[in-house]
């Protein structure tokens with residue numbers, strides 16, 4: 001998708017919010033947009049999503065697009081499941097696929113207990129899960145997220161982090177705004193700032209500084225995944241530190257004992273393998289691609305950023321289960 005000379009102003013002769021914006025949004029890219037309050041971030045995202053039209057310039061090549069707005073229209077006369085199924089149909093899914101996807105995303109977000117609840121009666125957090133689920137269920141070519149994490153509980157934020165990684169690994173483009181500078185830290189291919197009607201790369205780069213100095217240096221990401229019973233470690237884990245590689249615990253999801261690391265990974269028949277890997281943020285996309293394109297693919301459970309000062313205790317405070 002490409003923006004050429006795009007501008008937007010509201011009202012006749014109103015001031016330009018955006019002007020002369022040139023931008024390409026390649027498949028498989030993750031883009032963060034930042035800027036001061038009122039700088040025009042949401043305006044840009046609405047233009048990207050196609051729910052608003054530019055006052056000047058052209059936007060071409062937009063793929064199937066889904067958008068999570070800053071505010072969700074909770075007054076619509078649907079149940080949660082009915083709304084998601086309806087949106088799935090609008091996004092081009094068959095009725096059966098829409099209903100199936102709606103159910104799956106409700107479950108993934110831990111909101112399946114609210115399938116029959118009218119939207120107007122949902123809590124703010126559950127409404128936000130629905131707002132996000134509607135955007136994810138048709139696996140869009142372009143996913144536009146405007147503060148989509150706001151209002152989600154910790155587990156749901158982890159689900160969304162994972163969904164973003166899956167979309168990008170699957171060749172989709174994701175563009176997001178979030179007030180938390182740590183959101184998906186290190187993962188974006190580029191960070192752009194809206195400033196005085198212009199869109200410019202942060203620090204003149206199209207990618208945050210690459211850190212390849214090995215374990216314990218710079219921003220790091222922890223990826224937790226589950227594989228089929230007996231799944232071997234993927235070959236391409238260069239630079240990654242394996243923290244856990246053990247059978248999925250039979251009962252409570254407690255951390256595996258240290259003695260289980262790199263041993264007994266096959267587990268009893270029927271139980272999969274749990275993998276936790278830490279990697280430099282710059283290499284996390286490659287790691288996710290490796291896991292998601294393995295045969296059979298690993299199921300990504302969580303992707304979390306680790307504090308620099310957490311490196312001696314990598315799991316502490318870093319866990320955000322999907």
Ligand SMILES: Nc1ncnc2c1ncn2[C@@H]1O[C@H](COP(=O)(O)OP(=O)(O)OP(=O)(O)O)[C@@H](O)[C@H]1O
Nearest residue numbers: 010011017035036037038039040041042043044194
């Ligand atoms: N529908 C609208 N009609 C008139 N002016 C608007 C409209 N939407 C946005 N604006 C104005 O355009 C400017 C940019 O707004 P926008 O919401 O895009 O900024 P933002 O960077 O997303 O802000 P925030 O961080 O506060 O969400 C603001 O001055 C805002 O008042």
